[in-house]
Amino acid sequence: MTEAARSGRSRWTLRRTLVVGTGALVAIALLVTGLVTSLALRTFVYDRLDGQVLEALQIVRVGGGMPGGSFPSDGAPGDREGPAPRIGSLHAVFASDGSVVSSSYTGDDGQETTLDESELEAITRAELPSRTPETVDLGEGLGEFRLAAQEENGMRVVAGISLAEVTATTSALTVIQVAVAGSALLLVLIGLSLVVRRTLRPLDRVAAVADRVAARPLAIGEVEIPERVPDRDTDPATEVGRVGHSLNVLLAHIESALTSRQHSEDQLRRFIADASHELRTPLASIRGYAQLSLGENAPMTPTQQRAFDRIASESTRMADLVEDLLLLARLDAGQRLRRESVDLTMLAIDAVSDAHAADPSRTWLLDLGDDDTIEVTGDENRLRQVVANLLRNARTHTPPGTRVVLALRLDGEHAVLEVTDDGPGIAPDIRDRLFERFARGDVSRNRDAGSTGLGLSIAEAIVAAHDGSIGVESTPGHTAFTLRLPLA
Known part of the structure; x- marks a missing residue:
């Protein structure tokens, strides 16, 4: 089974699974019942037909004075003593040298006709065993027959009955079974859908809760x-x-x-x-x-x-x-924080200027992109504290000569402020808990003795209060803190 098929089946609801599963079982049961019924009927009809074929052999006789009458030796179906032949039956009498002594087929109108050469040849080619009926196709004119043969006074007598009625009966039964089974299956599916839907209503209410x-x-x-x-x-x-x-x-x-x-x-x-x-x-x-x-x-x-x-x-x-x-x-x-318009562009300029004045040993760069002014709604003092914390974090945990860039840009409905440096980076185990309280990057970065380990926690709390987000990505030689705030 392919992955797509398994995925499609896994998305089925319980209601659909129950209805389809039960419907499939009912369909299989109806199919098996129909097949068994058809086979049983076919076997029963063939057994009766074979009995009638064998009885017909007793009627067909060659020579006078035998029960059942006789056919004239010239092979014509003319006058004959005994019971009238059954509609759809035939007989043929062959001499020991294979020549045809007599032959006859009774049509649907009760008229008897002589078998033609192709039909007689089909009978001869069948090589029928003695008193054992077999199915033989006599061509498009007569179709299939159940034929039986026996030796009689040095001649070979063949009698048979057409399978047309049997075929019509079994075909009609098949059509009836298909129609009844289809209707029954449709009713079962409809009933199942209603019953299952009603039964699963409590489960739907539980799922809703x-x-x-x-x-x-x-x-x-x-x-x-x-x-x-x-x-x-x-x-x-x-x-x-x-x-x-x-x-x-x-x-x-x-x-x-x-x-x-x-x-x-x-x-x-x-x-x-x-x-x-x-x-x-x-x-x-x-x-x-x-x-x-x-x-x-x-x-x-x-x-x-x-x-x-x-x-x-x-x-x-x-x-x-x-x-x-x-x-x-x-x-x-x-x-609650103050809600006022804050110009992030001026805030970023002031923050980089303050950082450069506080620590000229590092390279402080500002990247404002193509946007003149980017404004958000919030508490300006708290947002200044966030940016100052990020820059102080870069100053505290990087060696002198590090290049620190504060970039500001628009991204859809958000303002994005990013602080990057080319310092030694943050160890992965520290990065995963960097915004926890009293978290320190002692393993991968130099630590200033005055650090409380609360700066990034405070920054995250202030950003969250402004409906924004803050994250970090770090590899050796590149660390980036990204701050996203909704625009005013």
Whole structure:
């Protein structure tokens, strides 16, 4: 079976499979019944016909005074004593030297005619065994006959009956069987379609519930699954009822699990937001006291000087981490962003200028294509943060002298912003989880000590809040972060 045939059959519905399969079985049963009936009738009719042929041999006699009368030796069918010949029967008497003594065929009108030479030759050529009827074709004029022969007083007597009636009977029976079987099969298919359609209605309703549940977004957010299979389709005494009942139980378990998941996520978000908010003040105080101590120019040992430097540096880094965590918690909670027109062209120009000022050791290029102005709707500050994160990511994880290109172009109904570099690339195992929180590319790239591992997570969350997408492709010598946003 070809792949296309298997694929076509696999797309059949259960209703079609049941109707076609049952219809095929009924058709096979009708075919077998018709063949057996035809063969049985044919055997029965041939047995009776052979008996009549053998009886005809007893009627045909050569010589006077025998039962059944006699035919004159001149071979004419003229007057004859005994019963009248049967319509469609024939006889022929051959002398020992093969010459024809007499022959006769009774037509449909009851008139007897003499057999012609071709018909007599066909009888002679058949070489019939003694008293064993066989089918012989006597040509287009008479057709097929059942013939039998026997030796009688030194002569060979042949008698036969035409197969025309048998052929007509079996042909009529075949036509009747085909018509009846076809009509019966058509009625069976119609009845099956109605019965199967009615029987599978509960399964259709169960499938409809499953389709509605499958269409629900269950990955994030508050989740409720109000869809349930109706009570009439949950009868455990039926197969479909067991499926419906099991589906209801499964949906209840899923809803409970999703509610527990959402509750845990909400608790975690509140904890992160509250903790981040509460940490902002003490961190600011630590940073302030460290800077105050360093600003007094009081005598300090080298160890004290380095300790205060590290306190100020790490408190600044921790404050940045707290701000990032707080922003992620707010984005996860669905914080609404500003919706205003943002000129991505100016945003890209400013971002490349800032990157060049911050790190002139790398080559920063801008490719705006042929489009003068590309605008989207969103929060300009957050979008600037995304682009800055991507450029900072390239600066952080590539060696000096790397060529970084920020390209902006249109693609249908979307604006596409792409940041590419010719650095060492990202290891495949890191690339698959690059947008996870606290993911770091330590294996394949140099890591800046100030990196929190949240920059790309924040970028993805901001882009998702703008109904956009962000992705990455990386090979040694080429890394590309692609940002897609719907146009204004």
